[in-house]
Amino acid sequence: MSVDASPTRAWEGHDAGSSGYRRILVGLFAAGIAAFGQMYSTQGILPTVAQALEVDEASAALTVSTATLGLAASVLGWSWIADRIGRAPAMKIALSISLVLGLLTPLAPGFTTLLVLRGLEGLALGGVPALAVAYLAEEIHVRHVSVAAAIYISGTTVGGLLGRVVTGxxxxxxxxxxxxxxxGVLSAIAAIIAITLIPRAQGWSRPAGKPATSVRQGVLANLRDPGMLVLYGQAALLMGGFVATYNYLGFRLEREPFGLPVAISSQMFFAYLGGTVSSSVAGRLAAEHGxxxxxxxxxxxxxAGVTMTLPDNLVMVLTGLLVLTTGFFGAHGVASGWVGARAKVGKAQASALYNLFYYGGSSLxxxxxxxxxxxxxxxxxxxxLVLALTSLTWSWLAARD
Structure with a gap:
C-alpha cells in the first residue's frame, strides 16, 4: 500500500505493490524507451542517410552526435528547471517537446535542417536521464529504489535497442x-504512456531559502577532484569509442565483402543485450572485488572485442561486437556508480557532469x-583502441576507494 503524505507524517514513498509504485515503474520504463529510442533512431540507418542526403560517413554520424551533444548540454539546465517546478512536470515537458520534434524530423527538407532538429531533440530529451533517478529516489520507498532504478535503466536499454533495430x-x-x-511513432507512443502514467510528485517540494550547496559550488567541487576527473575522462573516451564503432560498422557491413542490406545490418544492435546483462553483473562484482x-x-x-572485429569474417565481427558491448556496459555501470559513491558534495552535479562527459564524448x-x-x-x-588504452592507463591512476 502506498504511504500517504500528511501534515503529521513525512512522505516515505510508494511501497511495492501500490498503484503509485506500478504507475511509476511503467511510466519511467516507457520514458526510457521514448528518450533513448528517439535519441538513436538514425544510428542503425546511417549508410542510408549518407546515400540519400549525399554526405560522407562522418557527416552522416552527426545526426547522432548532434542529438547526444544537445543532451549533454542540457542535463544541468534540466536539473535547474526541476528544482523550480518539480521533477515530474519537468520530465513531462521534456517528453512532450521531444514527441513533437521526433515526428517533425522525417520532414526535414535537407541535411542542415535535419541536424538542427536532431540537436533540439537532444536538448529536450536531456530532461529524462537528468531527472529520472532523482525522481525515483524521492517517490519510491527507500527499500525499493534500487529495483525501481534497475527497471528504468532496462527501459533505456530497450529503448536504445528498439530505436535502432525498428528503423532498419x-x-x-x-x-x-x-x-x-x-x-518517431514508437517513441511518441511510449512518451504518451509515460506522460499519462507518471504520477504527481509527493516527495518533492520547492526548496526554501538558499540551498547549502549551489549548482556552481557542486560543479566546481567535483571538477577539482582528480579522481572524479579520471572517471569523467573514462566516460568520454569509452563512450566515444563505443558509439563510433556502432556508427561506422553499418557502413562496413553493407559493403563488400559482406554486402548486407540495411534491414539485416541494423540488427547488429541486438548485441546491446550483452550490455544489459554485464552492467548489473559488473556492479555485483565491483562490490565483491573492488x-x-x-x-x-x-x-x-x-x-579484446575491438580486436576481434578486424578480420573480414562476419561471425568474428559480430562476436567481437558482442564482447565489446559487454565490456563497455560493464565499465559504464561501475563508473557511474563510482561517481555517486565518490561525490562528497554536489551529488546531483556529480551525476550531471558524468552525463555531460559521457554524451559529450559520444558526440565528439x-x-x-x-x-x-x-x-x-x-x-x-x-x-x-587508442581511446580504450588511454582510458586503461587512466584507470591505473584512479583512486582505489
Whole structure:
C-alpha cells in the first residue's frame, strides 16, 4: 500500500505493490524507451542517410552526435528547471517537446535542417536521464529504489535497442524518412504512456531559502577532484569509442565483402543485450572485488572485442561486437556508480557532469573518428583502441576507494 503524505507524517514513498509504485515503474520504463529510442533512431540507418542526403560517413554520424551533444548540454539546465517546478512536470515537458520534434524530423527538407532538429531533440530529451533517478529516489520507498532504478535503466536499454533495430527494416522499404518516422511513432507512443502514467510528485517540494550547496559550488567541487576527473575522462573516451564503432560498422557491413542490406545490418544492435546483462553483473562484482579491478577488466574485455572485429569474417565481427558491448556496459555501470559513491558534495552535479562527459564524448568521437574510416575499418578500430588504452592507463591512476 502506498504511504500517504500528511501534515503529521513525512512522505516515505510508494511501497511495492501500490498503484503509485506500478504507475511509476511503467511510466519511467516507457520514458526510457521514448528518450533513448528517439535519441538513436538514425544510428542503425546511417549508410542510408549518407546515400540519400549525399554526405560522407562522418557527416552522416552527426545526426547522432548532434542529438547526444544537445543532451549533454542540457542535463544541468534540466536539473535547474526541476528544482523550480518539480521533477515530474519537468520530465513531462521534456517528453512532450521531444514527441513533437521526433515526428517533425522525417520532414526535414535537407541535411542542415535535419541536424538542427536532431540537436533540439537532444536538448529536450536531456530532461529524462537528468531527472529520472532523482525522481525515483524521492517517490519510491527507500527499500525499493534500487529495483525501481534497475527497471528504468532496462527501459533505456530497450529503448536504445528498439530505436535502432525498428528503423532498419522500414528504411529498407522506403528510405531514411520512413525509418525515422517508424522510430518517431514508437517513441511518441511510449512518451504518451509515460506522460499519462507518471504520477504527481509527493516527495518533492520547492526548496526554501538558499540551498547549502549551489549548482556552481557542486560543479566546481567535483571538477577539482582528480579522481572524479579520471572517471569523467573514462566516460568520454569509452563512450566515444563505443558509439563510433556502432556508427561506422553499418557502413562496413553493407559493403563488400559482406554486402548486407540495411534491414539485416541494423540488427547488429541486438548485441546491446550483452550490455544489459554485464552492467548489473559488473556492479555485483565491483562490490565483491573492488571497483578499480573490475573497471580494468571491463576495459580489457572491450579492447579484446575491438580486436576481434578486424578480420573480414562476419561471425568474428559480430562476436567481437558482442564482447565489446559487454565490456563497455560493464565499465559504464561501475563508473557511474563510482561517481555517486565518490561525490562528497554536489551529488546531483556529480551525476550531471558524468552525463555531460559521457554524451559529450559520444558526440565528439562518434563524429571525429569517422575521418579514420577513409583508410578502412582498421582505421576506426585503431582509433577506438587508442581511446580504450588511454582510458586503461587512466584507470591505473584512479583512486582505489
Amino acid at each position: 527494416p522500414f528504411a529498407d522499404l522506403g528510405g531514411w524518412r520512413l525509418g525515422v518516422t517508424a522510430g 571497483r578499480r579491478k573490475v573497471m580494468l577488466t571491463c576495459v580489457i574485455v572491450m579492447i 568521437f562518434g563524429w571525429l573518428l569517422g575521418y579514420a574510416y577513409v583508410v578502412g575499418w582498421w582505421g576506426i578500430a585503431t582509433a577506438v
